[in-house]
Amino acid sequence: MLLNVSYNDKKITKKVDDEVGKPFTLKERLKLGGIGSPKLFIKETSIEIQNLLILDNNRNSCNIEMRPKGIIVRFRSLLETYALVIPYYKLTIYKGDFAVYSIYRDHYFIKVQSDTKAIQKYFRKLLDYKADNAPTSIEDL
Template sequence: MLLNVSYNDKKVTKKIDDEVGKPFTLKERFKLGGIGSPKLEIAEASIEIRNLLILDNNANICNIEMRPKGIIVGFRSLLESYALIIPHYKLVIYKGDFAIYSIYRDNYFIKVKSDTKAIQKFFKKLLDFKADNAPTSIEDL
């Protein structure tokens, strides 16, 4: 789901926490070696996200935050902050040609350039974490 997270709204925070879990504690963040991605340059996006990105002339960048049950892809448009909330069971990641990672959730997608080792290392960590923590049956959801 694509949400405007510019304002501190308890309903939006509850939706996010229900979908991907509460943020990691400081101890868990150290154990994982960090939960945030480096700055990611957006190469392509689905129509809903693209329509938000073309509203301003700033660089199209995003970042990814890992959560216990999924990820949050955050980006800015104009003066608003948006988040694409993706639980593990709906998260699909492809590594395409020319160092591009494609992140999918239902009809939303974002393709980001992975031109540095730090970005590739983060995606490896993300995929390993997903493999270890994704639900294995419907009862786990």
């Protein structure tokens, strides 16, 4: 689900929390060694996201926040902040040629450059956490 999260709206916060869980506590963040990604530069996106990104002339970048039941990919366009909320059971990640990771949810996708070891290490941590904590059956949802 693609949402505008620029403003502190309780309805949107509840939607996000219902979809991917509440944020990790400080203790859990320390145990995981951090939950946020380094700055990721966007190479390509689905048409809905691209229509938002072309509104300004800045270099397109995003970051990822891990949550207990999914991830949030945040990016900015003009003065607004948008979030692509992806639960683990809908998350698909591909590592392509030329150091590019592709993040998919249904018909939305974002392809990001992975030219540093820190980015590759983050995606390894994300995939390991998903494998350990994703629901294994429909009853777990």
